[in-house]
Amino acid sequence: xxxxxxxLVCQQAVELVTDYxxxxxxxxxxxxxxxxxxxxxNCTAYLDQIRRTIAATGHIxxxxxxxxxxxxxxxxxxRYSDETG
Amino acid sequence: xxxxxxxxxxxxxxxxxxxxxxxxRFERRSSLQTxxxxxxxxxxxxxxxxxxxxxxxxxxxxxxxxxxxxxHGDWIDPPEPWSDVDDRLTAEALAPLARAAIAGLPDVQRQxxxxxxxxxxxxxxxxxxxxxxxxxxxxxxxxxxARIRATIESGPGRDIT
Numbered sequence: 001x002x003x004x005x006x007x008l009v010c011q012q013a014v015e016l017v018t019d020y021x022x023x024x025x026x027x028x029x030x031x032x033x034x035x036x037x038x039x040x041x042n043c044t045a046y047l048d049q050i051r052r053t054i055a056a057t058g059h060i061x062x063x064x065x066x067x068x069x070x071x072x073x074x075x076x077x078x079r080y081s082d083e084t085g
Numbered sequence: 086x087x088x089x090x091x092x093x094x095x096x097x098x099x100x101x102x103x104x105x106x107x108x109x110r111f112e113r114r115s116s117l118q119t120x121x122x123x124x125x126x127x128x129x130x131x132x133x134x135x136x137x138x139x140x141x142x143x144x145x146x147x148x149x150x151x152x153x154x155x156x157h158g159d160w161i162d163p164p165e166p167w168s169d170v171d172d173r174l175t176a177e178a179l180a181p182l183a184r185a186a187i188a189g190l191p192d193v194q195r196q197x198x199x200x201x202x203x204x205x206x207x208x209x210x211x212x213x214x215x216x217x218x219x220x221x222x223x224x225x226x227x228x229x230x231a232r233i234r235a236t237i238e239s240g241p242g243r244d245i246t
Contacts (some may be wrong), residue, residue: 009158014149018227022208042163046149049167053234056179057187057202066188072196 008036013043017050148231164238179237186236190229197222198229 008016013036019025020033037044153162167174187195187203196215200206206214212222 010160011154011158042160045164045166055176056183059176059180060184060203068188
């Protein structure tokens, strides 16, 4: 990522958590990010919370999705019906 | 009930009715919904064009309030660590809160995080289903996860010291 410098600050680090977890950082940027984490308990806590957020989301069963998310499926079906009807 | 790409329209209709009404239990319901989502999204995409869902992403560095950092970019209001042992903070206990947070997200963020973190589709599959670029997909996912985390933080996460 272009804006990374040797000394990553917290405000930059928190915006890299998704690229980090999705394995989309270059090796150099990954090292830079991990070096920051090693010295920063606050960003380490933030990353931990994002991981736990993902785990919590993973516990949602598809059939208990909120009506809004469920409506996405229904809307797509409506378009599908219009298309093929 | 086996679903294949060769299923007839009538079968698809029937399946949809069952999924939407929730009157029938499928052994692998999540996969079924994913499959339906995909065929329907493909139809929608061919109809509305490949670019209709591109979302302007702007500068990515905006998911945590600037008020929580000083002028150097260091935390001044850092996240309180979430206890490993607190029953209120297990994935299972937090799932309802995550579900409510997802409902409040902008449309495409909601779709991306649902497909990625609830349904478990790969980033490539999501790009295909929603007809968005990979970079777009990741920024939307990043924002969605940050919003869900913030919701948890302002709920049970707040009391944890």
